[in-house]
Amino acid sequence: MDPIEFLLEPLRYAFMVRALITSLVAAIVCGLLSCWLVLVGWSLMGDAVSHAVLPGVVLAYIAGVPFAVGAVIFGFLAVALIGLVRDTSRVKEDAAIGIVFTTLFAFGLVLISVTPSDTDLNHIIFGNILGVGPDELVQIAVLAAFVFVVLVLKRRDFTLYAFDRVHAYAIGLNPRVLGATLLGLLALTAVVALQAVGVVLVVAMLIIPGATAYLLTDRFGRMLVLAPAISAICALTGLYVSYYADTAPGATMVLAQGAVFTLVYLFAPRQGLIGSRLVVARRRARDSSTPAVAEDTSGRPG
Template sequence: MDTLYAWFIYPFSFEFMQTALYAAVVIGVVCAILSCFLVLKGWSLMGDAVAHAVLPGIAVAEIIGFAHPIGAVISGFICAIATGFICENSRLKEDTVMGIVFSGMFAAGILMISQIQTDKHLMHIIKGNLLGISQTEFNQIVIISALVIIIMALKWKDFMLYCFDMAHARVVGLPVRGLHYALLTLLALTIVAAIQAVGVIMVVSLLVAPGITAFVLTKSFSRMMMIAIAVSVTASVSGTLISFHLDASPAASIVLVQSFIFTLVLMLRNIARTIISNSKPAE
């Protein structure tokens, strides 16, 4: 009993751990929901690109005194538009263009951040600072996450059809281009909320791992979303606890737990398939 208390209850007697847990769960839920759409659309690399591309936008917003989310969304749009323009006017494939664009913007962001004279720890944007989140940052995470979840809930059928079959979505009269940019905007906003806690580098896993894990287990989109949320929340809580006891990075701990869950699910699924296949009578 004392061991259980020491592992699961005692860490949350500290206020900073309570804030970290709440932030991790909120970010885990919104990232899991968006993850399902990104996996369905095949936008895993797009999430990586936008996550890196928001950095110069945040740096510019800090320089001119704008809110970070505004700069991040604009920067994410520039990345997406630049990628589309280069793809349409060259023979290069999209993944190649993304690699060039987002790495260039990421480098520009790091360069700008290193030159900014401020009392804010902007390098936390790269590595995350889950255990040091202020009340203002936590409120921002909650507001942005709530906005993204509400929009996804209101338009989830349209987004699902767009991600699953864009041609069919166009035939039935859905505003495909509008949905494209709306999804990009939601992606950028989610990344802005998440990078304050887990950083630019680790946020990619939060946007991919839950959806992929759920995709392995089910073909139903609604069940996929529920499984993704469960996986993400479990990883967020477990990773936060592990980071406390090991005095390790909470972002890295959360991502490692997600990776472990995915690997375990994949192994168990393959074992189950093998058992079922061997149990079938030979014809």
């Protein structure tokens, strides 16, 4: 099979075209948001929100409304409950996150087990990107576009919030509002990625691209470009591999991201486990040869 045929073969099917668009949209917005989540240290919060939307999706199915409606409501509810438990008790934030997201996730599993349905609701847990319909694609695109625009327009404020909240407050910004806005965008982004990889793997799409880009550059502006690009390339690669190897699309996309992170973790020039040592070794070898050259030069007759 020639390369062009290899690329075009999956696109002959409408469901694969919708899956391709969905995966790219989800990957780009997740990759962009992941930059701030990594810097702020909200990996566990991303996990909490992605799992907490499960009962909202099931209740939305029961009520006959779009899944996104229930998911968004429970995403915001999870964030509010975590803040309530943290601020009104001696329980620390990480414990509050664990309590809220596991309870809501368990509630969603119970609802799935008792809800009679002609639709396999388990795809909410593991994703069903090949089953995305035209209406669902529109919902995903609208939510992703909203998140993307807000992140781009407020990127300077969010970046200052991530690096120095005291300075942000000193220049007139409200760190609480910025934090709440980021959490709200996190809830919306979890809904976007839900259809692609399911609630179990959403956190991977929200963390791995940003963590990978963080190992590749020290400049946040470059991170904002690298993370979505890495995420999009992995999404495309995973989708094509899943088509030809007959594997689960969502899991394969996340596996591709994990593979890229592993390569960067090992071989990144500055931060890589092996790459950084090679750079240091080359630098030492170059420095050790410099004095000999200098001595030879100084010893020449004037």
